[in-house]
Amino acid sequence: xxxxxxxxxxxxxxxxxxxxxxxxxxxxxxxxxxxxxxxxxxxxxxxxxxxxxxxxxxxxxxxxxxxxxxxxxxxxxxxxxxxxxxxxxxxxxxxxxxxxxxxxxxxxxxxxxxxxxxxxxxxxxxxxxxxxxxxxxxxxxxxxxxxxxxxxxxxxxxxxxxxxxxxxxxxxxxxxxxxxxxxxxxxxxxxxxxxxxxxxxxxxxxxxxxxxxxxxxxxxxxxxxxxxxxxxxxxxxxxxxxxxxxxxxxxxxxxxxxxxxxxxxxxxxxxxxxxxxxxxxxxxxxxxxxxxxxxxxxxxxxxxxxxxxxxxxxxxxxxxxxxxxxxxxxxxxxxxxxxxxxxxxxxxxxxxxxxxxxxxxxxxxxxxxxxxxxxxxxxxxxxxxxx
Amino acid sequence: xxxxxxxxxxxxxxxxxxxxxxxxxxxxxxxxxxxxxxxxxxxxxxxxxxxxxxxxxxxxxxxxxxxxxxxxxxxxxxxxxxxxxxxxxxxxxxxxxxxxxxxxxxxxxxxxxxxxxxxxxxxxxxxxxxxxxxxxxxxxxxxxxxxxxxxxxx
Numbered sequence: 319x320x321x322x323x324x325x326x327x328x329x330x331x332x333x334x335x336x337x338x339x340x341x342x343x344x345x346x347x348x349x350x351x352x353x354x355x356x357x358x359x360x361x362x363x364x365x366x367x368x369x370x371x372x373x374x375x376x377x378x379x380x381x382x383x384x385x386x387x388x389x390x391x392x393x394x395x396x397x398x399x400x401x402x403x404x405x406x407x408x409x410x411x412x413x414x415x416x417x418x419x420x421x422x423x424x425x426x427x428x429x430x431x432x433x434x435x436x437x438x439x440x441x442x443x444x445x446x447x448x449x450x451x452x453x454x455x456x457x458x459x460x461x462x463x464x465x466x467x468x469x470x471x472x473x474x475x476x477x478x479x480x481x482x483x484x485x486x487x488x489x490x491x492x493x494x495x496x497x498x499x500x501x502x503x504x505x506x507x508x509x510x511x512x513x514x515x516x517x518x519x520x521x522x523x524x525x526x527x528x529x530x531x532x533x534x535x536x537x538x539x540x541x542x543x544x545x546x547x548x549x550x551x552x553x554x555x556x557x558x559x560x561x562x563x564x565x566x567x568x569x570x571x572x573x574x575x576x577x578x579x580x581x582x583x584x585x586x587x588x589x590x591x592x593x594x595x596x597x598x599x600x601x602x603x604x605x606x607x608x609x610x611x612x613x614x615x616x617x618x619x620x621x622x623x624x625x626x627x628x629x630x631x632x633x634x635x636x637x638x639x640x641x642x643x644x645x646x647x648x649x650x651x652x653x654x655x656x657x658x659x660x661x662x663x664x665x666x667x668x669x670x671x672x673x674x675x676x677x678x679x680x681x682x683x684x685x686x687x688x689x690x691x692x693x694x695x696x697x698x699x700x701x702x703x704x705x
Numbered sequence: 706x707x708x709x710x711x712x713x714x715x716x717x718x719x720x721x722x723x724x725x726x727x728x729x730x731x732x733x734x735x736x737x738x739x740x741x742x743x744x745x746x747x748x749x750x751x752x753x754x755x756x757x758x759x760x761x762x763x764x765x766x767x768x769x770x771x772x773x774x775x776x777x778x779x780x781x782x783x784x785x786x787x788x789x790x791x792x793x794x795x796x797x798x799x800x801x802x803x804x805x806x807x808x809x810x811x812x813x814x815x816x817x818x819x820x821x822x823x824x825x826x827x828x829x830x831x832x833x834x835x836x837x838x839x840x841x842x843x844x845x846x847x848x849x850x851x852x853x854x855x856x857x858x859x
């Protein structure tokens with residue numbers, strides 16, 4: 319009679335191996351990919367309306383990307399050993415190869431694009447500030463203060479090329495996270511070729527929602543006017559992406575229900591019992607349908623600005639809760655049932671433990687702290703283009 | 706002329722490329738310095754690890770060493786269901802005790818947790834394996850109040 323266990327459970331299934339921190343990992347990585355893809359809307363697809371969030375989205379992506387590996391390192395322990403993944407990579411390990419995808423995305427895509435985008439501001443700051451701040455900006459210029467129109471034009475073209483490379487890289491970054499789960503053939507809850515695609519679209523949804531909320535919050539803090547055209551356009555793209563994401567998830571669900579393989583009854587029972595709150599109520603009802611209705615209403619009817627803002631905040635807030643619930647249901651849900659399909663275990667989050675709620679909350683707050691530092695260092699709002 | 710102008714206007718782009726190449730160069734230098742020379746000789750690991758593991762002090766004395774002195778307990782155990790459970794499976798690693806029995810006196814195992822580690826009721830265990838829901842079975846009494854651990858059959 320093991321507390322929390324119902325039915326038949328193999329001994330090694332009673333305790334979950336992947337904890338709340340492993341829920342955070344795809345969640346944070348998804349925010350990175352989503353924010354970057356939103357940024358690419360302006361750069362590559364020339365959606366001018368979202369211009370005010372372009373720089374913000376890049377800094378958001380960087381802030382979350384820097385934190386993305388930390389949950390894994392805290393979960394595994396011995397973070398000093400993580401460098402060995404690069405030194406002696408195991409080519410048959412998906413996780414080891416992911417390290418290179420991460421490094422590629424961080425250095426070649428994101429840092430380079432941010433540097434090109436902010437170069438004019440960095441040079442200006444290096445010329446106008448004093449003391450230590452000046453030194454920081456001087457270092458960031460990499461020793462070149464060439465801001466001639468021709469140089470800026472080249473920056474723009476190279477930035478465009480980097481973004482074009484960055485889109486598949488962002489897809490790879492988050493598709494990979496889905497791949498890691500989708501390729502575990504022993505687990506019917508995870509093993510699905512749709513997993514990388516579902517993860518990717520949910521990443522785009524959560525990233526767009528985060529940038530929209532950060533943009534509104536930043537404008538409020540800076541006491542600047544919100545560009546409603548920008549907000550409406552982002553909300554429109556959020557709606558489209560969300561529809562595709564929800565359709566894919568439903569397609570997966572319908573496929574599983576129709577196929578009804580030997581795991582179906584067990585998984586169906588789990589969804590109706592242990593995952594009812596987190597999957598049906600939080601993920602599908604509150605985290606998907608309510609935001610979809612709010613966003614759809616804005617496509618059908620015209621509301622006042624104040625109402626629209628309130629609706630967007632509620633929709634994006636719930637979206638982020640819903641996507642977190644989706645990650646939770648994938649990671650935790652996949653470990654709650656027995657491979658015998660005859661038993662279920664329970665996951666109880668600890669509080670002040672290495673993988674507890676406190677550590678997870680701190681890791682979730684960290685990107686926002688980094689974001690504030692980045693915004694102080696490279697203010698994204700005043701559009702002071704040097705020509 | 707056009708080429709020279711182009712090189713001048715794009716010269717700043719060489720700098721991040723240099724930073725990237727320098728980082729990659731540093732990585733390669735560090736890599737060659739820290740990876741053990743024979744890495745990968747037998748598999749994806751450092752062959753020296755085998756010697757390092759071999760050099761570690763032995764913790765377990767082994768069944769024969771225990772029986773050499775504790776003949777009485779060994780006989781009781783051999784007669785019961787625990788005949789194939791090694792002494793150190795319950796008493797823990799005792800090589801130090803075997804080396805110097807008087808200086809290293811082992812603690813008695815904590816019965817409350819020790820027995821239930823194997824005998825707590827679990828639907829996943831074979832039905833023939835003796836297992837009890839300890840809370841209902843003993844009402845808080847220590848297992849060895851009734852069972853003799855070396856031969857637990859009553």
